Amino acid sequence: MALVLHVWPGRWGLISIDPQCIAAALYLQLTVPGEFSIAECTNPDISPSGKLPFVTDGMHSVSPLASIIKFVSHRRLGESPPDGGTHHVNDLDVELTTHERAQKAAWCAHIESQVGDLLGHAMYSMEVNWRELVGPTLAGMLPVPQRYYVPARIRDIYKPRLEASELWDVPGEEVEEKPKFGEKKKEEAKEHKFKQVFQREKVVEKARACLDIYARLLGRKRFFFHDRPTTLDVVLASHILLLINPPYPDPLLKSLVTDSYPELASHARSVYSAAFPSSEAYPALASQAQNSFKALIPTFRFPSRASVHRPEVKTDDDKIDVWTWGWIAMAAIGAVGYWVLAGPRIQIVLVEEDETEGLAQEEGEEGGASVEEEEHLVASLDDDEDDE
Structure with a gap:
């Protein structure tokens, strides 16, 4: 099994926390x-596109999602099915007409843009959701020290996009400040409350305008085209699942989908469930021998099978594993070895006090003798001059 799909780890009953990764899986x-x-990955830099997901097939790697779909759909198409067996179609859109394929491409682009903005708002823009759910979840997936700065960088990536769509920094359910003992609770200005309600209603209206399109397009059908899932079904489902599955502290959009668009949630x-009837149907985790990128790049933590079969299990953020201590020990030993072999040479000479005094006396005697010799020489020169 040479085909390996590298995705962000899974949580909240899903195979991954990223819509593109879910769609690829x-x-x-x-x-x-x-x-x-499946190979759980938390380092998008090793992907050819710099983003997850990506697929490796031996030494060949493919990313992003559109390229992965194209690669898989053209893989092994000429292979004949086994005797008495069924031939799996690699292309989910093989039965679509040219017109339906054009519609599918347009709707998929719209989903990634518009529904993707709604998902980004729920996960990264709403402060309470980020602070209490998404941020800690991302930190729990990352090794030390990346867990302390990578989540904030990921959030910053979404900020310009959400600002452009007016979905950034929209007030959410704020934590109320507790009044001090003996003081009355401060009443929030009515204008501020009205502004918060108005901005949240704008988000709901934007979400309704977007979701209405797909509710009408789906109608009472199980899938958008024919009687089997297509790429359009996969892309929309990956976004909707991340809107309804996570336990958001502020379930503004989650409640909207489940209450007003139950057909989209059911779809x-x-x-x-068509892909993964149960958690046991999840693909196997790639071994370290199969995962060539992880074999080349040192990491502090390796994924476990339990993290895929049970995405709800929480990791211990405060635990530093054996690999971390191993790297710390190697760094310390290397630093000490370098200092011993190539460090500056310092020589310390100890001189006893008696020896220093003796040296000083000898130097004084030699100095006195030289003075007497100079005086005798001057006197002899004076006598010679008198004789002349």
């Missing part, structure tokens, strides 16, 4: 089940 599971493995769960 769903697509591969629906087209080439049992022919690929997303149907697509996910």
Whole structure:
């Protein structure tokens, strides 16, 4: 099994916390089940595009999602099915007409733009959701010291995009300040409360305008085209699942989807269950021998099978594993060795006090003798001059 899908780790009952990673996993599971493995990754820099997900097939790597779909759909198409077996179609859109394929491409781009903005708002813009859920979840996936600065960098990446769509820094459910003993609780200005309500209503209206399109497009059908999932179903489901599955402290958009658009929530769960009927149906984790990138790049933590089968399990943020201590010890030994071999040479000479006094006396005697000799020489010169 040479095909390896590298994705962000999973939580909240999902195979990953990223919509693109979920979509890639769903697509591969629906087209080439049992022919690929999953590698949990928290370093997008090793991807060809600098983003997750990406697929490796031996020494060949493919990213982003659109390229992964194209790569998988053209892989092993000429292979004949085994005797008495069924041939798995690698292309989910093989039955679509040219017109339907054009529609599918347009709707997928719209989902990644508009529904992606709504998801980014729920996960990264709403302060309480970021502070209490998304931020700690990301930190728990990362090794030391990346967990202390990478989550904030990821959030900063979404900021310009959400600012452009007017979905950044929208007031959420703020934590109320506790009044001091003996003081009355400060009443918030009515204008401020009205502004918060108005801005949250703007988000709801924007979300309704976007989700109405797909609710009408889906209608009472199970899937958008024909009777089987397509790329459009996979892309929309990956975004909707991340809106309804996580336990958001401020469930503004989650409540909107589950209450006002239950057909979209049901559709997303149907697509996910078609690919993964249970947690046991998840692809196997790639071994270290299969995962060539992880073999080349040192990491402090390696993924466990439990993290894929049970995404809800929390990691111990305060625990530093054996690998961390190993790297610290190696660094310390290297520093000491370098100092011993190449450090500055310092020589310390100890001189006893008696010896120093003796040296001083000898120097004084020699100095006195030289003075007497000089005086005798001057006197002899004077006598010679008188004789002349």
